[in-house]
Amino acid sequence: MSAGHDHTGQGGADGYYRGYATADTSGPTGAGGTRVTVGMAIGLVLCVLLVAGVAIMNMVDVAKVLYRPGPIYNTLGETNGHPTVVVEDAETYPTGGELNFTTVTLYGGPRYPVSAWDWLLAEFDPNTDIVDEDLVYPPDMTAQQVQEQNTELMMESQDAAAVVGVRAAGVEVPEQVKVAQIIVDAPAADTLEVNDEIRSVGGTEIHNPAQVRDVLQGFEPGDEVEFVLVRDGEEITLQVPTGEDDVEAEDGSTETRTVIGVYLASDFDLPFDVTIDAGSVGGPSAGLMFSLAVYDKLTEGELTGGHVFAGTGTIDSSGTVGPISGIRQKMISSANHGVEYFLAPAGNCDDVRGNEPDGMEVVKIETFDQARDVVEAIGQGEDVDLPRC
Incomplete structure (x- = not known):
């Protein structure tokens, strides 16, 4: 996420056909006496087989997902004819240059199945990456579920981006961390409830979901940790059991983490309206550029x-930048657009190394603050030692 030749024989056209006609005529002829040679017959059969093969391959779907370069959009401009970012009821200032968010064109999954013919062509396209479908989409996921999930992820990304950008401008944005979902048989399943607001964990005041995860790592799996919550308008204190979960670290090794088995979400109270319109683009990967x-x-x-x-x-909401998929295709699209500097999540460095397009600087980014400082320094013409993968 395509001319014919003027053949002239010696002696002119008349000599060409006369020479053709004087060959052996003992074989079959077509309509009007046109000579059908063995070579022509074989060629015709091969053509028929090729067309039939392509038709069959187009009818057969394969469990693959294709990543191809997609369009890019300037967050300081418009997306599909509408302003991408609009701030209302607050003082705003003119902007310039471009802060583009990037996309991939994705084929595969329940919405856009990949045919065997598409797969074959993709094998010869250096700009396309091919991955197994089950690495991208859960089994039995429907097209509607994919659409709903992408829309939800985009909305969450826009909310977090607005909060980070507004806070960075010096405006306070209150945040409430709540229990959004509890995993079946989770350590905290019998203690926490959905919509519980988490005020503190282990004596540490909580301001965002990342803090909960970080504080828990100070305890051993199996420990009970003190949580101060607000439930149904009343503040309560509970001892919440913990468990363990093995996760892959950035270096590829496996590490054991202390968990409670819930999904967390944030409620924000922005002092003014921030609207982000990404058109039909879904997913969370544009968060950094929106912020x-x-x-x-x-x-x-x-x-x-x-x-x-x-x-x-x-x-x-803490400003931490996370990895995404399809970064090679996003770098290709950006280079084709004439982008000077590309901001790449540090978590994608393995896919960035060796794939940096010529003429475009690729900068490793871990946080919003780092991205802002890099862009600002370049914008002011400073001599910047850019972090690289």
């Missing part, structure tokens, strides 16, 4: 200094 656009609109001076940036990466 930079919100910040740029709320602060004086052009953040980019007129330069052309693009990038990708999820973002949470």
Whole structure:
């Protein structure tokens, strides 16, 4: 996420056909006496077999997903004819340059199945990556569920981006961390309830979901940890059991983490309206670039200094930038657009190394603050030692 030749024989056209006609005529002829040679017959059969083969391959789906370069959109401009980022009821400032969010064109899964013919062609396309379908989509997931999930992830990404950008501009945004979902048979299943607001964990005041995960790592799996909650408007204190979960670390090794077995979400109270319109694009990967656009609109001076940036990466309310899929295709699209600097999540460095397009600087990014500082320094013409993968 395609001319014919003027053949002339010696002696002119008349000589060409006369020479053809004087060959052995003992074989069959077609309509009007046209000579059908063995070679022509074989060629005809091969053509028929090829057409039939392509038709059959187009009818057969394979469990593959194709990643191809997609369009990019300037967060400081418009997406499909509408302003991408709009801030209302707050003082805003002119912007310049480009802060592009990037996309991939994805084929595969329940919405757009990949045919065997598509797969074969993709094998010869250096810009396409092919992965097994079950690594991207859970089994039995429907097209509607895919659409709903992508829409939900995009909305969550936009909310977090707005909060990060507004806070970076110096505006306070209250945040409530709540229990969104409890995993079946989780350690905390009999203690916590959905919509519980988490005020503190182990004596540490909680301001975002990442803090809960970090604080829990100070305890051993199996420990009970004190949680101060608000449930049905009343503050309560509970001892919450913990368990363990093995996760893959950034270096590829496996590490054991202390968990309670719940999904957390945040409720925000923005002091003014921030609207982000990404058109039909779904998923969470534009969070970083949205947050930079919100910040740029709320602060004086052009953040980019007129330069052309693009990038990708999820973002949470703490400003942490997370990895995404399809980064090679996003770098290709950006280079084709004329992007000067590409902001890449540190978690994607393994896929970035060796795939950096010529003429485009790829910068390793871990947090919003780091991304903002890099863009601002380049925009101001400073000599910057860019972090790289």
